[in-house]
Amino acid sequence: MGHIDEKHAGKGETSFTAAVITLSDKGFTGEREDKSGPFICQILEKEGYEVKETLLLPDEQKQLEDNLCRLADELKVDVIFTTGGTGFSERDVTPEATAAVCDRMATGIAEAIRWYSLSITNRAMLSRATSGIRKKTLIVNLPGSPKAVKESLEYVLPSLGHGLGILVGTAGECGR
Numbered sequence: 001m002g003h004i005d006e007k008h009a010g011k012g013e014t015s016f017t018a019a020v021i022t023l024s025d026k027g028f029t030g031e032r033e034d035k036s037g038p039f040i041c042q043i044l045e046k047e048g049y050e051v052k053e054t055l056l057l058p059d060e061q062k063q064l065e066d067n068l069c070r071l072a073d074e075l076k077v078d079v080i081f082t083t084g085g086t087g088f089s090e091r092d093v094t095p096e097a098t099a100a101v102c103d104r105m106a107t108g109i110a111e112a113i114r115w116y117s118l119s120i121t122n123r124a125m126l127s128r129a130t131s132g133i134r135k136k137t138l139i140v141n142l143p144g145s146p147k148a149v150k151e152s153l154e155y156v157l158p159s160l161g162h163g164l165g166i167l168v169g170t171a172g173e174c175g176r
Contacts, residue, residue: 016048016049016078016079017076017078018044018050018052019054019071019075020040020054021037021071021081021083022037022056022082023057023144024057024144025059028056036144037083039149040083040153043149044081052071053071055067059084060093061096064082064094068097068101069101072136072139076137078136078138080140081142082139082142083143086129087126087128095129098132098139099132101132102132103135105130106138107130109131110127113127113155113156116151116155117151129143138163140160
């Protein structure tokens with residue numbers, strides 16, 4: 001078994017670091033309050049994740065790509081959750097930005113979220129969300145509404161800990 005480094009040392013179980021990015025033109029300009037980003041943080045912190053940074057960005061692919069790279073390469077968070085920008089609008093570019101910066105895709109996560117969400121609403125089929133890995137950071141696109149964020153995280157978080165443990169090299173030590 002490997003050694004748990006200080007970044008992942010916890011109270012008997014591995015904790016992971018996270019960042020949360022909300023994509024919303026209206027949120028960025030102050031026309032709409034960002035409720036999903038803070039809600040994701042609340043859920044993550046309750047589950048033992050340490051949220052290192054939150055951002056509210058416009059739906060701009062280059063700006064999102066730059067921030068995904070910075071959070072993965074410089075801040076070295078274990079997981080980045082995005083919210084918003086996964087629909088059919090011309091400005092919805094979150095999946096494209098995610099795919100552009102990832103070394104490997106983890107499509108099963110987005111597929112699982114869509115599959116579970118379809119049991120709640122037929123509109124889940126309209127999600128273009130994706131998930132992928134950049135170096136040692138997992139990037140997961142979540143829907144834009146707080147209700148859909150809650151449903152998605154409740155469904156995937158129980159399994160995500162195992163995958164993150166494998167990714168960061170603490171799976172044998174992980175209590176999740």
